[in-house]
Amino acid sequence: MSHTFQVDLRGIVDLLSHHLYGSPRVYIRELMQNAVDAITARHEVEPGAPASIWFETPQVTGDGTLRVHDTGVGLTEAQVHELLATIGRSGKRDELGFSRAEFLGQFGIGLLSCFMVADEIRVQTRNGDHPTVYWTGFADGKYEVKTGETRAERGTTVTLVPRRDATDWLQPARVTDLARLFGSLLPFGVRVDGELITEKSWLGGTRPELMAFAEQTLGFTPFDVIELRVPEAGLTGVAYVLPIPANPAARSGHRVYLKRMLLAEGAEGLLPEWAFFARCVVDATGLRPTASREALYDDSLLESVREQLGDQLRGWLVSLAKRDPHRLHHFLDIHNLGVKTLALHDDEMLRLVDEWWPLETNMGRMPMKDFRERFGVVRYCATIDEFRQLAAVAAAADLAVINGGYIHDADLIERLPALDASILVDRLDPSDLTTRFDTLDPATELALRPFLATAQRSLDRLGCEVVMRSFDPIGLPALFLVDREATFQRQLRETREVVDDAWAGILAAFEKAEADSRPQLVLNHRNPLVRRVAALGHDQLIGLAVESLYGQALLLGHHPLRPADSALLNRSFLGLLEHAVPGEIS
Numbered sequence: 096m097s098h099t100f101q102v103d104l105r106g107i108v109d110l111l112s113h114h115l116y117g118s119p120r121v122y123i124r125e126l127m128q129n130a131v132d133a134i135t136a137r138h139e140v141e142p143g144a145p146a147s148i149w150f151e152t153p154q155v156t157g158d159g160t161l162r163v164h165d166t167g168v169g170l171t172e173a174q175v176h177e178l179l180a181t182i183g184r185s186g187k188r189d190e191l192g193f194s195r196a197e198f199l200g201q202f203g204i205g206l207l208s209c210f211m212v213a214d215e216i217r218v219q220t221r222n223g224d225h226p227t228v229y230w231t232g233f234a235d236g237k238y239e240v241k242t243g244e245t246r247a248e249r250g251t252t253v254t255l256v257p258r259r260d261a262t263d264w265l266q267p268a269r270v271t272d273l274a275r276l277f278g279s280l281l282p283f284g285v286r287v288d289g290e291l292i293t294e295k296s297w298l299g300g301t302r303p304e305l306m307a308f309a310e311q312t313l314g315f316t317p318f319d320v321i322e323l324r325v326p327e328a329g330l331t332g333v334a335y336v337l338p339i340p341a342n343p344a345a346r347s348g349h350r351v352y353l354k355r356m357l358l359a360e361g362a363e364g365l366l367p368e369w370a371f372f373a374r375c376v377v378d379a380t381g382l383r384p385t386a387s388r389e390a391l392y393d394d395s396l397l398e399s400v401r402e403q404l405g406d407q408l409r410g411w412l413v414s415l416a417k418r419d420p421h422r423l424h425h426f427l428d429i430h431n432l433g434v435k436t437l438a439l440h441d442d443e444m445l446r447l448v449d450e451w452w453p454l455e456t457n458m459g460r461m462p463m464k465d466f467r468e469r470f471g472v473v474r475y476c477a478t479i480d481e482f483r484q485l486a487a488v489a490a491a492a493d494l495a496v497i498n499g500g501y502i503h504d505a506d507l508i509e510r511l512p513a514l515d516a517s518i519l520v521d522r523l524d525p526s527d528l529t530t531r532f533d534t535l536d537p538a539t540e541l542a543l544r545p546f547l548a549t550a551q552r553s554l555d556r557l558g559c560e561v562v563m564r565s566f567d568p569i570g571l572p573a574l575f576l577v578d579r580e581a582t583f584q585r586q587l588r589e590t591r592e593v594v595d596d597a598w599a600g601i602l603a604a605f606e607k608a609e610a611d612s613r614p615q616l617v618l619n620h621r622n623p624l625v626r627r628v629a630a631l632g633h634d635q636l637i638g639l640a641v642e643s644l645y646g647q648a649l650l651l652g653h654h655p656l657r658p659a660d661s662a663l664l665n666r667s668f669l670g671l672l673e674h675a676v677p678g679e680i681s
């Protein structure tokens with residue numbers, strides 16, 4: 096024996112109000128939507144038929160109810176039974192059950208949202224010359240149907256008898272605001288207590304109109320407006336470029352209308368993630384809503400729209416570079432982070448960054464392209480600390496270096512050969528610098544041997560080699576230089592000592608026996624203080640001075656301090672203080 100499901104309407108309404116819809120306010124949207132669909136359906140067979148929708152709030156009805164009238168197609172008695180009283184049944188699907196593109200509704204649940212604010216829904220409807228049908232649905236799931244006095248005009252009137260705790264939702268100001276919010280762009284005139292709330296569409300407006308729309312509705316004056324069009328989804332609209340930096344991690348929401356009815360003020364998923372510098376306002380006929388009608392349904396069409404809108408934004412950027420480089424600079428000042436993120440995967444964006452985004456270099460700020468043209472190899476430091484430490488020294492040695500330490504810069508520099516295989520990129524290895532420094536003449540070198548031997552003894556236990564070279568700037572007494580490969584090998588060895596055998600075996604495969612060059616403390620023979628230290632002839636004092644030069648060079652280069660380094664810094668400082676402050680306490 097087969098049975099039919101029973102539906103507990105209260106349970107369904109509870110589900111809708113607490114889990115599907117964000118707020119009861121959507122009931123106005125659902126009422127308008129049904130009225131619009133009914134007019135659209137009537138126009139299919141009667142193109143010149145009147146097309147209006149009007150709300151009457153309790154202020155006009157006088158009995159506490161809210162009424163909405165439409166001049167739509169209306170329903171016959173059979174349809175009333177079939178459509179109004181069956182949850183999930185919609186008259187807006189084709190024979191195969193697919194929602195029809197010309198209608199807003201598709202799920203067959205919208206009218207139920209009225210139960211969030213009403214105890215009773217009354218529908219009076221006339222389809223063509225069929226008898227006028229009177230249907231009343233109650234929140235407890237019962238309904239009544241009867242035919243009665245003929246309605247003067249074809250169409251439908253829906254009357255809501257408010258729930259005691261929901262009368263606020265039916266008040267004139269609320270209804271007007273909500274009708275305007277959701278329906279201001281609807282193609283048919285909508286009135287609330289006589290006041291027209293539909294307005295001329297911003298779609299296809301002039302640039303000043305579009306700018307004014309952003310100011311009024313989104314609350315900012317955009318940097319620029321980009322017109323958008325995706326015929327495949329019947330999408331038209333604009334992207335507003337934000338005038339201030341946006342957080343790339345925050346998901347950006349867009350104002351989306353579906354068939355001119357507002358879907359959401361913060362819909363996600365319309366643009367690719369990288370396009371966080373833009374906010375869209377669009378209307379689409381082809382995109383689908385989720386059942387709550389508060390978000391876009393993420394299907395393959397939305398994916399294709401996302402891609403095409405991404406292309407349109409990218410196209411705008413590239414053309415801005417050609418048309419108005421000055422403005423592009425301004426744009427990059429605001430949104431460089433987003434553009435750089437994009438350039439990590441996108442060659443065209445990389446070209447844009449290459450040509451226009453000025454990077455910090457030790458020869459002044461300039462884009463990578465200019466840097467290449469002037470200096471050939473794109474040499475860079477991968478961290479800000481490394482750059483700060485080496486920029487002046489490298490400049491004095493005629494070596495141009497880019498600071499690749501800011502977010503994404505080093506990765507972008509490394510990606511440059513993807514644009515042109517002939518581009519040479521080189522990460523500056525600090526130890527390469529020593530080869531650029533001047534060596535001392537043999538006589539000086541010989542004379543300094545005893546000093547260097549003493550200096551070396553004091554730094555031996557720290558695994559540091561001491562050398563003396565001549566370099567600029569003269570004011571810099573010492574430089575701590577680490578060979579990157581050597582650092583890696585040292586860290587590898589240290590890690591091997593603390594991990595278990597299996598891991599140690601794996602790490603051993605990366606070890607290179609020959610690479611054990613130690614970090615260097617390069618003392619600057621041009622620096623007067625270094626010369627005075629070298630001339631001290633007092634082993635203990637030389638030890639203290641070299642240790643403190645070592646410590647200072649470490650700090651200057653923002654190198655990590657090991658416990659032994661901190662202890663040495665402490666000791667050398669106190670030791671030097673002892674020498675500087677002679678005498679005994681009596």
Ligand SMILES: Nc1ncnc2c1ncn2[C@@H]1O[C@H](COP(=O)(O)OP(=O)(O)OP(=O)(O)O)[C@@H](O)[C@H]1O
Nearest residue numbers: 129133178185186187200201202203204205206251
């Ligand atoms: N004002 C109206 N005029 C004519 N028919 C209506 C009207 N309001 C509702 N209907 C009929 O009742 C059906 C159910 O309406 P309901 O709002 O519950 O669902 P829907 O509009 O089909 O889909 P959705 O849940 O997506 O809004 C509609 O499909 C439509 O056939």
